[in-house]
Amino acid sequence: MSIESLEAALPGLVAQRLEVPRRIDWQVLFDGLRTGLPDDYIALAESYPRLGIGQFLSVTSPAPGGEAEFVEGTREDLAGAEDMAQKEMLGGYPAFPESGGLLPWGGSIDGDEFYWRTEGQPNEWTVVVAGRNDDWFHYEGSLSSYLAWLCSGTAEPHGLPPNFPGPEPVVSVG
Template sequence: MSIASLEAALPGLMVQRLEVPQHINWQVIFDGLGTGLPDDYIALAESYPRLEIGQFLSVTSPAPGNEAGFVEVAREDLAGAEGMAQKGMLGGYPAFPESGGLLLWGSSIDGDEFYWRTAGQPNEWTVVVAGRNDDWYHYEGSLTGYLAWLCSGTAAPHGLPPNFPGPEPVVSVG
């Protein structure tokens, strides 16, 4: 999937796209995390700083000039995920950097968490949703594919509120 499929599923998104993609020093992030990231996520982060859908789901993204801060927060999230995995509270998944480990890319205001399952190369990573009520869902596709599927109204929200994202979700960036 691509950013275009997400823009098609969220009509209010395209008008908020940056005219000039923001320049993010991805190498700082890749070096700090010890991995690359999926191309669709990179395109999304460069086109839409900090995307929020339906005043509910936020996609974490780096800000130009604060790449080291992004890595620091990601490492804190990874330490928390490792602790959860050791206690058997990560849905049976390991934490990144283990193969197939979970790496956080978003969250909701209700405490739901959205991860990549990091098996294979970054463009092969799939999505895992950890609902706040210990509902786990694995989507066999990309981040933008998952969001487009969820926002198109054709997908059940799998542990998320049943009315999310609604017929015309509000989309905000920035």
């Protein structure tokens, strides 16, 4: 699924789309993380700076020129995830780079964490949500389709606040 589905679910998003892509050096990320990333995430990061939904959920993305720092921050997050996996606190999932391991893509102000389950090729990765109360949810789809589903108003938020994202979620970029 593409970011157009997310833009359809979040009408306020389209007005904030950049006219010119951000020109992130994706090869630095691919080399540093030792993996590619899903096409919908790349399109989202090129079209919008850091994306926030409902003043609650944020999708992290690298800044042009800050790719190495983004990789370093992701590696630090992965070290924490590996520690959690060893303590059996990662919902039964391994941490990336193990096959099917979790790779972070976002978080919430309440401490909820959002991951890709890295099984198969990047465009086949699915979403795993780790709620702050140890609620785990696996969504069989892409990041953009998960966010579109969540923001459509038809999805149960599965461990997230019951009123999230609300009927007209505020969208912020930057």
